[in-house]
Amino acid sequence: MTEYILVGAEDRVEARSNTIKLHGPDGFEGMRRAGRLAAEILDALVPHVVPGVTTQDIDDIVYRMTLDGGGTPATLGYRGYTKSCCTSINHVVCHGIPADKALKDGDIVNVDVTPILDGWHGDTSRMYLVGDVALKARKLVDVTYECLMLGLEQAKPGNRLGDISHAIQAHAEKHRYGVVRDFCGHGVGRLFHDSPEVVHAGRPGTGPELKPGMFFTVEPMINIGRAECKMLDDGWTAVTRDRSLSAQFEHSIGITETGHEVFTKSPKGLDKPPY
Ligand code: MF3
Ligand code: CO
Ligand code: CO
Numbered sequence: 001m002t003e004y005i006l007v008g009a010e011d012r013v014e015a016r017s018n019t020i021k022l023h024g025p026d027g028f029e030g031m032r033r034a035g036r037l038a039a040e041i042l043d044a045l046v047p048h049v050v051p052g053v054t055t056q057d058i059d060d061i062v063y064r065m066t067l068d069g070g071g072t073p074a075t076l077g078y079r080g081y082t083k084s085c086c087t088s089i090n091h092v093v094c095h096g097i098p099a100d101k102a103l104k105d106g107d108i109v110n111v112d113v114t115p116i117l118d119g120w121h122g123d124t125s126r127m128y129l130v131g132d133v134a135l136k137a138r139k140l141v142d143v144t145y146e147c148l149m150l151g152l153e154q155a156k157p158g159n160r161l162g163d164i165s166h167a168i169q170a171h172a173e174k175h176r177y178g179v180v181r182d183f184c185g186h187g188v189g190r191l192f193h194d195s196p197e198v199v200h201a202g203r204p205g206t207g208p209e210l211k212p213g214m215f216f217t218v219e220p221m222i223n224i225g226r227a228e229c230k231m232l233d234d235g236w237t238a239v240t241r242d243r244s245l246s247a248q249f250e251h252s253i254g255i256t257e258t259g260h261e262v263f264t265k266s267p268k269g270l271d272k273p274p275y
Helices: 025-048 055-068 135-153 161-174
Strands: 004-007 020-023 085-089 092-094 108-113 115-117 124-129 185-187 194-198 215-218 221-223 229-231 238-240 246-248 251-255 260-262
Touching: 020 025, 020 194, 025 055, 025 108, 025 115, 025 124, 025 251, 025 260, 055 085, 055 108, 092 108, 092 221, 092 246, 108 135, 108 246, 124 135, 124 246, 135 161, 135 215, 135 221, 135 246, 135 251, 161 194, 194 215
Parallel strands: 004 020
Antiparallel strands: 085 092, 085 108, 092 238, 108 124, 185 194, 185 215, 215 251, 221 246, 229 238, 251 260
16 A cells, blocks of 8 residues: 655655655745756756767766756765766666766767755756767657656556556557666655656556655666666666667656646757757
């Protein structure tokens, strides 16, 4: 049985538990502001993600913009992580660490940012095309974005989390792509990673029921090849076992009375490439 708890502005932040928080208007307002800052940062990166730029250059911009926006990067110091964003290139599935490594023509790269603003976490990521990208890679990026949006279409009261998972899996597998199982979406709010786990493959009608006030991310990772991942020796970088290309998009959303609100929508309409 899933348990739910109504939380208000005055409630202290509880450690992660199996109880799903249901937020009120103050939570929506907080997430709207944090999500907007996160989306503005990803918008601002567009002209910078070009051949020759390093992922450290990208991290520097994310750090500066987060602070200028009145926030702090949630990843900085998180479980020993020392950067302000994740930059995952080509066969890197997620949690690529920014470094002095230049992007090259034909790369695809995910940038994942999570500014904390007034205690609320805006968690979002998008794919960027570096220079001229092959059709095969562009198709993966398009289908991965479609997976996210088809999942979000199921995000409404009365549906279950499994309805989101199933919509994502069905679309990815129609294209013979692999859906990553090793990482999932998560409850979000005043905690970075909260209950529930949002898996990206599953059966319709299963899992917790969606209720107004639930905040969580949907962040499918889709591989051209097999779903299996392996972790590099740095303890963070996850790559595809078969070295096939991987793509990911992420939004933070809140369930409303009639559907959902996307907190991390691009103010400039730059939700997916080409930008
Ligand atoms: N932003 C990632 C997510 O979507 C988490 C990154 S944690 C880090 O949940 F430490 F790797 F940065
Ligand atoms: Co996330
Ligand atoms: Co993220």
